[in-house]
Amino acid sequence: MRIVYMGTPDFAKNSLERLYEDGHEVVGVFTQPDRPRSRGMKVSHSPVKELAVACDTPVFQPDSLKGGTAADDLRRLNCDLVVAVAYGKLLPADILEVPPLGCINIHASLLPKYRGAAPIQWAILNGEEVTGVTAMYLTEEMDTGDILLAKQTSIGADETSGALFGRLAILGAELLSETVSLIANGRAQRTPQNHDEATYAPMLGREMSPIDWTGTALSIGCKVRGLNPWPTATAELRGMLFKVFAVETIEGETSRNPGEIVSTGNSGIEVACADGSVIIKELQAPGGKRMAAADYLRGNSF
Secondary structure, eight states, rough: EEEEEEOSHHHHHHHHHHHHHTTTTTEEEEEEOEEETTTTTTEEEEEEHHHHHTTTOOEESSOSSTTTHHHHHHHHHTEEEEEEEESOOOOOOHHHHTTTTOEEESSSSTTTTTTTOOOOHHHHHOOOSSSEEEEEEOOSSTTOOEEEEEEEEOOOTTTOOHHHHHHHHHHHHHHHHHOOOOOEEEOOBBBOOGGGGGBBBBOOOOGGOOOOTTEEEEEEEHHHTTTTTTOOOOEEEETEEEEEEEEEESSSSSOTTOEEEEEEEEEEEEEETTTTTEEEEEEEOSSOOOEEHHHHHSSSSO
């Protein structure tokens, strides 16, 4: 099958790799324009572009899919199907109408739950125990198209967004392989989403980072995991703002006020919350390195 692929980050790289492995003819790749990345702000290629270039696939990086030459470029590629995975842009009508077999997407949630930009993080932030990936047809609206297939997986009790991201990228590639096979064989079935059950997963921001110690131990634990690796939970302790990467939660009655340090030692830094306490296990001090809280305590008075 002749496929045009649209994607940008590491999550999308896995699915593109699977299309190559399955022997499909990837006739073109659309990805976001090169931008400054990482701490040094050096302009670099997206992970998807790096893979496409290595496989000698033509790469297109339009600033916008609306107007311009994007639709004409797509028509010239004469593809059967467009596959979009974490591309970062909505596809307009003139793009959606080009491929005869349509445009499909792999989304990192069990739709209609968690439509939007950050479904993996919000599933953890909200304390979900199960999530998954969904293959759907694309429409002009965000994540509203008919569902083709879905796969689910349990979320680990200590799993971070970063770890779940990696697992869902692999699961999404498997789902894409199955979905494209069904479409190629004319056996794909469409199931409309129940829009009344839709929930949303907006982009994250640094304003979400501060830990609210008046929350429950469970909610604080979910926040720390959900914001790891970015933007990372933060806690002000002894007048310093720490990044917090891992905690252990202890639920139960407490006589301490929320935010009060209960103890420090080899276990970490224990802080009271609404219904118990949270032990900070891994942190980063201002200007310092990420480390175990116990190691930080050995070298710093607290």
